[in-house]
Amino acid sequence: MSVPRIRWHIIVFLAPATLVYTAVMIFPLFNTLRLALYSEVEQVRVFVGLENFHTLFFDPIWSEQFWNAIGNNFWFFLIHMLVQNPIGVALAAILSHPRLRFAALYRSAIFIPTILSFVIVGFAWKLILSPIWGIAPSMLDAVGLKFLFAPWLGKEEYALTTLALISVWQFVGIPMMLIYAALLSIPDEILEAGEIEGITGMSAFWKLKLPLILPSIGIISILTFVGNFNAFDLIYVAQGALAGPDFSTDILGTFMYRTFFGFQLQLGDPHMGSAIAGAMFAIILVGVCIYLFGIQTRMRRYQL
Amino acid sequence: MTRNSLKLALATIGLVATGAQAQDVSLTIESWRNDDLALWQQEIIPAFEAEHSGIKVIFSPSAPTEYNAALNSKLDAGSAGDIITCRPFDASLALFEAGHLTDLDDMEAMNNFSDVAKSAWQTDDGSATFCVPMASVIHGFIYNADAFAELGIEVPATEAEFFAALDTIKEDGSYIPMAMGTNDQWEAATMGYNNIGPNYWKGEEGRRALIAGEQKLTDDPWVAPYETLAKWGDYLGDGYEAQTYPDSQNLFTLGRAAIYPAGSWEIAGFNAQADFAMGAFKPPVRNAGDTCYISDHTDIGIGMNAATANPEAAKTFLAWVGSPEFASIFGNALPGFFPLSKTPVELTDPLAKEFVSWRGECESTIRSTYQILSRGTPNLENETWGASVAAIKGTSSPAELGQKLQEGLASWYAPQQ
Numbered sequence: 001m002s003v004p005r006i007r008w009h010i011i012v013f014l015a016p017a018t019l020v021y022t023a024v025m026i027f028p029l030f031n032t033l034r035l036a037l038y039s040e041v042e043q044v045r046v047f048v049g050l051e052n053f054h055t056l057f058f059d060p061i062w063s064e065q066f067w068n069a070i071g072n073n074f075w076f077f078l079i080h081m082l083v084q085n086p087i088g089v090a091l092a093a094i095l096s097h098p099r100l101r102f103a104a105l106y107r108s109a110i111f112i113p114t115i116l117s118f119v120i121v122g123f124a125w126k127l128i129l130s131p132i133w134g135i136a137p138s139m140l141d142a143v144g145l146k147f148l149f150a151p152w153l154g155k156e157e158y159a160l161t162t163l164a165l166i167s168v169w170q171f172v173g174i175p176m177m178l179i180y181a182a183l184l185s186i187p188d189e190i191l192e193a194g195e196i197e198g199i200t201g202m203s204a205f206w207k208l209k210l211p212l213i214l215p216s217i218g219i220i221s222i223l224t225f226v227g228n229f230n231a232f233d234l235i236y237v238a239q240g241a242l243a244g245p246d247f248s249t250d251i252l253g254t255f256m257y258r259t260f261f262g263f264q265l266q267l268g269d270p271h272m273g274s275a276i277a278g279a280m281f282a283i284i285l286v287g288v289c290i291y292l293f294g295i296q297t298r299m300r301r302y303q304l
Numbered sequence: 305m306t307r308n309s310l311k312l313a314l315a316t317i318g319l320v321a322t323g324a325q326a327q328d329v330s331l332t333i334e335s336w337r338n339d340d341l342a343l344w345q346q347e348i349i350p351a352f353e354a355e356h357s358g359i360k361v362i363f364s365p366s367a368p369t370e371y372n373a374a375l376n377s378k379l380d381a382g383s384a385g386d387i388i389t390c391r392p393f394d395a396s397l398a399l400f401e402a403g404h405l406t407d408l409d410d411m412e413a414m415n416n417f418s419d420v421a422k423s424a425w426q427t428d429d430g431s432a433t434f435c436v437p438m439a440s441v442i443h444g445f446i447y448n449a450d451a452f453a454e455l456g457i458e459v460p461a462t463e464a465e466f467f468a469a470l471d472t473i474k475e476d477g478s479y480i481p482m483a484m485g486t487n488d489q490w491e492a493a494t495m496g497y498n499n500i501g502p503n504y505w506k507g508e509e510g511r512r513a514l515i516a517g518e519q520k521l522t523d524d525p526w527v528a529p530y531e532t533l534a535k536w537g538d539y540l541g542d543g544y545e546a547q548t549y550p551d552s553q554n555l556f557t558l559g560r561a562a563i564y565p566a567g568s569w570e571i572a573g574f575n576a577q578a579d580f581a582m583g584a585f586k587p588p589v590r591n592a593g594d595t596c597y598i599s600d601h602t603d604i605g606i607g608m609n610a611a612t613a614n615p616e617a618a619k620t621f622l623a624w625v626g627s628p629e630f631a632s633i634f635g636n637a638l639p640g641f642f643p644l645s646k647t648p649v650e651l652t653d654p655l656a657k658e659f660v661s662w663r664g665e666c667e668s669t670i671r672s673t674y675q676i677l678s679r680g681t682p683n684l685e686n687e688t689w690g691a692s693v694a695a696i697k698g699t700s701s702p703a704e705l706g707q708k709l710q711e712g713l714a715s716w717y718a719p720q721q
Contacts, residue, residue, distance in 0.1 A: 131543020154545025261373035266683040
């Protein structure tokens with residue numbers, strides 16, 4: 001019986017990724033969580049336990065902003081789930097139709113906004129929608145619908161939905177691509193077998209293809225969830241750190257940024273900022289866990 | 305850790321690369337005045353470098369709304385420039401208390417400034433001054449003189465005349481009466497509330513009473529400006545809710561709007577952009593014959609990063625900034641930033657001269673929210689932005705706004721409890 005050898009090559013191959021990932025992800029994450037347990041009193045950092053979280057959840061000044069940000073975040077997510085993903089699936093279904101011409105052109109055109117920077121998207125849409133220089137008012141005017149135009153980004157009741165739709169415009173290419181790939185991987189034999197049984201056209205999509213791409217839709221939902229709850233850039237570019245008008249577009253990311261780094265005369269508070277970051281982490285963790293253990297394990301998979 | 309070693313590596317490469325060249329000291333200035341980049345590069349820095357060979361100065365500004373956050377992170381990370389442009393009051397005081405700014409009391413150039421000028425960059429007890437005062441800005445209204453002549457409007461002196469003028473412009477329809485938007489929020493507070501407000505709360509008298517807790521934000525002098533702002537909404541352009549600060553500047557300089565609620569810092573930019581005659585008037589008083597009050601806000605100072613590698617060169621630069629020579633160059637290169645030094649500076653720009661002439665006619669004060677009152681959470685200045693926007697849009701009543709601001713302030717500020 002020989003002593004099992006240490007298999008060095010495994011350690012050597014794993015080391016670079018583990019080290020880099022630890023240095024840039026795991027360590028900062030836990031350090032942020034640790035920072036949330038401290039506060040600064042007269043230039044000295046003191047341990048305060050969970051007091052920052054208590055302030056965040058129960059002090060009316062903080063909790064009002066916090067729940068407002070969470071509510072806005074859920075609305076932002078809801079718009080993506082209701083608009084972005086169904087449109088993505090529909091586009092993929094159309095694109096995978098064998099008789100569609102110029103499919104590659106459409107595919108690229110729809111996917112291109114995804115690779116643009118948030119800054120470009122934010123500024124471009126701000127200009128398009130600007131009541132003064134924008135093309136949106138004049139385009140509506142040209143078809144006689146000028147009365148429908150409103151300064152959407154400046155109105156409390158529309159601003160968040162407008163920004164969510166801009167984000168949908170930017171990212172609709174991602175669900176489209178993932179579903180498209182999933183649709184292409186369905187073997188023709190299955191569809192032909194369906195045809196023999198009389199399942200064609202729309203019912204082929206609903207009865208055969210959709211159940212087969214459900215796992216992909218699940219993955220897209222969870223990616224959307226994580227992406228939306230980490231969102232920050234678009235709101236910051238379009239509305240600034242105060243997420244106006246009157247905090248109606250404030251989401252957890254902008255709330256965290258404003259608290260952590262400060263804004264105008266408001267000085268930054270890294271400890272409260274970390275507490276908010278911790279809450280964001282917890283929300284995302286819970287969401288992902290619900291998906292992994294509650295949904296993914298129960299999903300039926302088909303051997304193709 | 306990783307960051308430091310990386311910086312060390314970069315620094316080593318930098319040293320090797322520059323080692324062969326002359327031993328010039330280079331100073332980097334952190335600032336939020338990105339609008340002034342050209343003036344610093346073409347006028348101010350060459351004037352300094354001509355006298356002080358061996359010191360190179362780099363002006364490195366960031367966007368105004370991002371400046372404080374960016375600067376704080378850079379200072380904490382040790383990557384900030386040698387010279388720090390100072391916001392007035394608490395933002396800089398916090399930097400001094402955290403050890404990021406050097407006490408400059410022993411500098412001879414400090415004697416060129418009055419106590420009032422220095423007060424924006426002193427500890428509460430006045431024992432240490434940590435920034436050299438550079439300039440103040442004055443609030444008022446800039447108007448399109450050609451448009452006023454065309455419509456036969458006299459420059460308004462009282463509020464009644466002001467709104468009558470706005471009505472005339474609106475009826476005529478060829479100009480937007482007033483160029484301001486609420487998208488970026490701060491204009492409503494800075495060029496709205498703090499522009500017209502001093503006439504209501506009687507300048508320093510009201511401001512000090514508020515700090516002492518003798519007046520409340522629910523009192524009439526503090527609520528009435530919101531009632532006036534509520535009337536502004538009718539005179540702003542279509543879709544002002546989504547109009548940004550640069551939009552407003554462009555609307556005015558393109559000649560599409562007649563009146564621009566301003567700070568004097570706009571003068572240089574407007575002179576370059578507008579091709580019509582401009583004039584300025586001070587915030588209209590409520591009734592003819594009332595004493596007028598203006599916001600003459602100590603806005604910009606300059607200090608030294610305590611962690612600088614070149615303290616001697618930095619002090620040389622600061623001493624030059626404190627000299628009357630700099631005041632003259634700066635005041636004329638940047639009309640609208642009025643030097644704070646005791647020696648009076650002869651200004652040449654007519655618009656700037658108009659603004660600065662109000663110092664002789666009116667009582668001066670500074671913005672009400674800046675000293676002490678924005679120390680806590682919620683931050684009174686930032687809350688005032690939201691409140692001013694809400695007043696203009698009419699989403700809350702002035703009384704409600706006063707109530708909300710008072711509750712916020714009283715939640716952390718003892719004299720108001």
